[in-house]
Amino acid sequence: MTGEPAMTECGERTTGTAVPLGEGGRTDSATETFVAHRNLLFTVAYEMLGSAADAEDVLQETWLRWAGVDLDTVGDRRAYLVRITTRQALSRLRTLGRRRESYVGPWLPEPLLTTPDVSEDVELADSVSMAMLLVLETLHPTERAVFVLREVFDLGYDEIADAVGKSPAAVRQIAHRARSHVAARRPRDVVTPAETRDALQAFQRAVETGDLQGLLDVLAPDVVLLTDGGGLKRAVPRPVAGACKVARLLAAGVVKFGAGVSVEPVQVNGWPGLLLRIDGEIDGVLAMRVETGLVTGLYFVRNPEKLSHVERETVLSR
Template identity: 60%
Template sequence: MTVEDPFVTHRSLLFTVAYEILGSAADAEDVLQESWLRWADVDRAEVRDPRSYLVRTVTRQSLNRLRTLSRRREEYVGEWLPEPLLTSPDVAEDVELAESVSMAMLTVLETLGPTERAVFVLREVFDVPYGEIAEAVGKTAAAVRQIARRAREHVAARQPRVRVSRSEQRAVVERFLEALRTGQLRELLEIMAPDVVMITDGGGVVAAAPTPFHGAGLVAEVLAGAHRSVVTLETTPVWLNGTPAGRIDFDGEPTAVSLTVENGLITRIYVVRNPHKLTRLDEPSELSR
């Protein structure tokens, strides 16, 4: 009987760590490739805990890449949103994991510095001990505790205050998709909070607004206009990033739409149109803790 390589055993965990730190599946895959090459050169007899060792390796590689990406994202055309992932409903069974990979959370994590983001992800999502985080990010354990506290407060002040059930989220998503498909402006207005914000990401490749839209009236008008501007519009409920969401095909061109729902109303709409970020909509990604 052959023993599976620890890297293969923990691959979905390692991908999830990299994806949460980077917000990009493509970059997370590159990090895993770099980490695999390093793992291949390691004397396995010297590694007492392969899982912890691999998480630290992936974290270091993710931080290196994140610092490079931060400069690239400053030059990004328009609004930058994380890369959406098609996921199975099983991911939502782990409520904390689903919340941590949601578009809402990933956009909040974008407001943290690289080290703060890595510390928050490792501690709050994966419950990695402070000592191991310190080794991964090159800080003392005491410093990591302080960074974790600041990051936790930063995220808490910006994330949705009310956690909704999957059934409520799904119901709002389905109403939204039906209203968009039929172009019902009044229905769209009824399911959005007055101060709703819609962010669109086209990456300079396809049409998208350079800045967010604010207010239910404007957002509903923009969405209704999108309905009028195309010949065919298909909407499909899907699971994105562990949460009920939607796939919309405008004249055959896919768009991923994720919603933040609070008190039965939509407060945030994340619209990803950049085709380079939509390569993960056909096959579910494996995420785990």
């Protein structure tokens, strides 16, 4: 279930999962614990699934199971909730894998408009970036769960073992294998949000003016553009590689839509990105991967079913 973020008594925003209240509108102990950890649980589910809508469904399933737990038997409530969330996300991830095999065109993660504090946590921002989520897609579901819980949330091997139904020794081996797999595919350069922002500004100026040379100056020679329309919006059916091809395609798109196009800088998955509108309506979100000052990856999501979380900020935490 989605909706406007709820507000805690301290004024902190939470994700939109509905949580029932106790008698007289007062939250009981189970609800208070769930609300306290809800942003963390959403982040765990989202990193495992790459879909905010599915992460919200997992949170609802987690709540339903948590509400029936005898709290007197739970020593560490946070760990228990993470375990439930992980198991629900793993089950859903295996189903999603089959669904994505029939997806129309390239599949991209569902983009999030994130709060400024996410970009300040470099490790968190890196873990939810579009580029990293695509790398995580190449992992086996259990490997993905182990990697996320260990590398992002720093859970102990015993805790992870309980969550994924493996022995601690097996989890150590899975973690090592997943870590090596990700290291071979993730960007090798350490890029700051400021460097990405500089590249984004140059890219935005070139896009807004249709400046072909300006695009060529900011695009890496081997840049790859992926567009996700999900069969619902027009998109390039396969990846486009090479600065010349990508620049010409982008410049042609600006000319096609003309003055009706507006481009707004936003925080997408913890990093600078662009929100594109056509005649005032959200048309898509563009995220990018930057290395050595040049754009090496462009991820353009136009599928309208994936744009509900770019109209408001989503709070992530770990």
